[in-house]
Amino acid sequence: MRPLIAGNWKMNGLTASSAALAHALRQGIGDLAPEMLVCPPATQIAAVATILDGSGIRVGGQDCHAQTQGAHTGEISAAMLMDVGASYVILGHSERRADQGETDALVRAKTEAAVAAGLIPIVCVGETEAQRLAGDHEAVVGAQIAGSLPPDFAGVIAYEPIWAIGTGRVPTIGDIASMHAFIRAQLVSLHPNGGGLRILYGGSVKPGNAAEILAVPDVGGALVGGASLVVDDFLAIARAA
Ligand code: 13P
Numbered sequence: 001m002r003p004l005i006a007g008n009w010k011m012n013g014l015t016a017s018s019a020a021l022a023h024a025l026r027q028g029i030g031d032l033a034p035e036m037l038v039c040p041p042a043t044q045i046a047a048v049a050t051i052l053d054g055s056g057i058r059v060g061g062q063d064c065h066a067q068t069q070g071a072h073t074g075e076i077s078a079a080m081l082m083d084v085g086a087s088y089v090i091l092g093h094s095e096r097r098a099d100q101g102e103t104d105a106l107v108r109a110k111t112e113a114a115v116a117a118g119l120i121p122i123v124c125v126g127e128t129e130a131q132r133l134a135g136d137h138e139a140v141v142g143a144q145i146a147g148s149l150p151p152d153f154a155g156v157i158a159y160e161p162i163w164a165i166g167t168g169r170v171p172t173i174g175d176i177a178s179m180h181a182f183i184r185a186q187l188v189s190l191h192p193n194g195g196g197l198r199i200l201y202g203g204s205v206k207p208g209n210a211a212e213i214l215a216v217p218d219v220g221g222a223l224v225g226g227a228s229l230v231v232d233d234f235l236a237i238a239r240a241a
Helices: 015-028 042-052 078-083 094-099 104-117 129-133 137-148 173-190 207-214 231-240
Strands: 004-008 035-039 057-061 088-091 120-125 156-159 199-202 221-224
Touching (some): 004 199, 004 231, 078 104, 088 104, 129 137, 173 207, 207 221
Parallel strands (some): 004 221, 199 221
C-alpha cells in the first residue's frame, strides 16, 4: 500500500492563506508517489477541495459528529464533510480528547458515523509523557484501540505520542518501531483486516526526520501538523516517503 502523507492544519488558515497553500501544493506535487491528504479547518474544506480537485491531493475534515443530523448546534456531520469534498476525517485527535473531553466511546461512535457516510476515518491514539515514563504507553494505546474502533474497522490509525506533538521531540526510531509493531498486533487480534490497515506516525515530523521515520516497518505514513503549513516542508516530507 502506498504511504499516506496527511497534513493536519488544525485551527490555522483564513480564506487567502488556505487558498495560497492549496495552490502551492497543487503546483509543487509533481508526480510524488505517496497518497497525499490535507485536512484544513472546516470553513476552508470546500474551497481547498475545489482548488485541489483533480490534483491527486485529497481533502479531509478534522472531526465530525456522531449523529447524522439534527439539533446539535455548531456541529458538523460526516455527510456534510463528504458534501463539500472531503474523503477522510481525523477523529479522536489528542487535542480533542483533551480540550473537548472526547472519550474512546465517543470516538468509536464518530468512527462508525464517518464510515457510514463514506469517509475514511483516521483514528488517533497516543500516550502522555507521564504515561510513557511510567511504562504504561502500550496499555494506554491498547485500551484506546480497543475502545475507539468498531469491530469491523476499515480505516487508518495514527499513533501520535502527545509529548511529541508540536514540541520538536520525537521518540527514538526503536520506540516508534516497537509501538507500531504493538499496534499492528492489536489490530490483527481485534480486526479481520487488521494486517492491512495503515498506521501513521505523527508528532514533530519534519523534512529532517521523515525518511528515517517512514522507513520503520509498520509505519504507513505520517500525520503532520506544523510542517504541513509550510509547503516546501510538507512536499519534502512527501518526497521522503
Ligand atoms: P506536529 O507535527 O506539529 O507535531 O503535530 C502533529 C499532529 O498533531 C498532527 O495531527
